[in-house]
């Protein structure tokens with residue numbers, strides 16, 4: 001697999017779903033990847049990247065930003081409140097807003113910094129105890145709270161349970177987003193991004209299918 005193959009598969013999936021060409025943003029998930037693989041994607045012109053740890057992102061992206069223009073950095077992993085300021089300074093989009101305390105902290109920091117990244121609320125569609133995300137039953141209330149805090153909420157994000165058909169989770173996420181008037185859907189990874197696009201994904205987060213196995217795998 002390569003960036004080009006994935007881009008082609010995304011274009012086919014958009015077409016197959018009757019969606020406009022270019023309606024899906026490919027976030028190349030670069031966590032735990034050697035710098036030269038990331039650099040190759042940058043040199044090929046790719047600009048959307050995802051990281052799941054603030055510390056790792058802080059170690060590599062300022063340097064890449066010095067050398068390549070127009071990078072959009074997405075933070076996709078669980079975010080501790082004590083890392084929120086650094087996350088807001090580093091990232092253009094945060095996909096993992098998942099609890100009231102974090103939403104309050106982001107709102108306070110947004111006032112202080114005079115800016116805020118685009119935000120997605122992470123929903124724990126599989127209601128897995130070990131996984132981050134607001135429970136589906138609490139999603140509408142939490143989204144309303146984020147709106148009340150004036151946070152720039154763009155959409156919802158989910159990570160389906162590994163052993164279940166992801167389409168059911170993608171459909172649930174799309175339904176919650178639609179009834180709350182949110183247009184962004186961050187869903188789909190290496191193994192299931194085409195199914196996510198069929199169900200309305202606007203952002204797919206693909207790591208290993210582009211870059212190969214990670215150091216953690």
Ligand SMILES: *Cc1c(COP(=O)(O)O)cnc(C)c1O
Nearest residue numbers: 029052076189190205206207208
């Ligand atoms: C690592 C990660 C991905 C990418 O996973 P792949 O299976 O390598 O495509 C997507 N989303 C999140 C939240 C991740 O942590």
